[in-house]
Amino acid sequence: MAKQDNDNGSSKRAATNSAGSTRDRGLMPPAKPSKIAKRDIIKAIREVRAMRPVRSA
């Protein structure tokens, strides 16, 4: 078995995310830039999130 490392790390976040999870999972940004502007990606994600059906209590 491979030796375990201690690579818990950066990009700490705790707010509710697009996937509906509030857990801080230490996501890492991709290695290379995208051809799509970040603001366009975020805008599209917000719009799609707003289209999700609201769960009843």
Next chain:
Amino acid sequence: MPKIDYPRNVFINCPFDDDYLPIFRAIVFTVIDCGYIPRCALELEDSTLVRIEKITRIISECKYGIHDISRTESDRKTNLPRFNMPLELGIFLGARRFGDKEQTKKACLILDRDRYRYQSFISDIAGQDIQSHDNSDLEAINVVRNWLRNVSARSTISGGKEIQRRYALFKSELPILCEKLKLGVDEMIFNDYTHLVYEWLR
């Protein structure tokens, strides 16, 4: 240029054809969801680099490797096997065996469609971590998630079912996301896909 984060980089060595795309996208999603950085030959567009040079450079920057040899099979036209994936697996294992101290810490997962199929064409890899994804994107998520959970000390990796749930939701929203971004779902390049997944998961 950003510093290479060797312990968080995962080299993905797999087919890039349309048939494999569902499994490839599921693996990339899982790697990001688990807090790692997916790397593969598709990330580089520099045509001045010889392909093997690109691949060896990326391999040297990755502590982890996921190698899918499920498409190592005879081509209908040539009757010869596609051997790029086993070649890149060999380079990865060679780096681990002969590389410097950092390189010797490499760990890899080998995927195939059947767990013991490798014995009939590449039996020397016996003893490595070889798993089957059964040609299923959901099973690929489970296998990759469990392997990353095992080889790292990260405590923030979600359960397989939770990642599958998130991936199903992401997949269902992907066509609308692409429409808003004026992209076809199948024409998204690797670097766009990784950014979309990363921002969606944040």
